[in-house]
Amino acid sequence: MRKISASEAARIEAARAESARLELARRRHEAAQRRLRARTQNTVVAIAACLALVFMFVVGFFVVDFVPTANRAPSQASTDRFTATRTGVVRFEEGGRHRCRQVDFNNETGQFSNETRVPCYAATSADLGSRLPKSEAGDRLDAIRDAFGKK
Numbered sequence: 001m002r003k004i005s006a007s008e009a010a011r012i013e014a015a016r017a018e019s020a021r022l023e024l025a026r027r028r029h030e031a032a033q034r035r036l037r038a039r040t041q042n043t044v045v046a047i048a049a050c051l052a053l054v055f056m057f058v059v060g061f062f063v064v065d066f067v068p069t070a071n072r073a074p075s076q077a078s079t080d081r082f083t084a085t086r087t088g089v090v091r092f093e094e095g096g097r098h099r100c101r102q103v104d105f106n107n108e109t110g111q112f113s114n115e116t117r118v119p120c121y122a123a124t125s126a127d128l129g130s131r132l133p134k135s136e137a138g139d140r141l142d143a144i145r146d147a148f149g150k151k
Contacts, residue, residue, distance in 0.1 A: 088148070093120055107148060 004012070086107045091100040100120040103112040 091118070091120065 088105050090105045091102045102116050102118045104114045
């Protein structure tokens with residue numbers, strides 16, 4: 001075992017302390033870099049989620065506004081038929097917008113009959129939603145509701 005002087009021991013201890021200080025500074029720097037990367041990654045994920053949400057809203061509004069819907073407003077002939085017979089036709093959309101279940105509805109008895117499968121959108125029929133201004137949509141709904149009212 002070698003003897004060392006007090007000044008040499010102090011110098012060795014100072015070198016160890018400096019080495020420990022540098023190691024601590026290096027670890028703090030690495031931790032700060034990890035936090036910065038995690039913050040950047042979280043920001044990118046949040047922005048991507050917001051963009052995906054905006055995309056879904058835009059697609060939803062496009063589908064609601066521009067994709068044709070079923071012809072929901074009754075024609076004068078169907079209104080007259082309903083008034084005379086108290087029966088009407090109801091379509092239920094099934095499996096997307098391609099096939100519908102169509103049934104006759106008797107307003108007097110509340111029964112459904114003559115169930116058939118039909119295309120939801122006839123290629124020859126024009127969509128009333130595209131012909132009516134948005135301000136008249138409420139009037140159209142009132143007309144449908146009034147068609148089922150008893151007179």
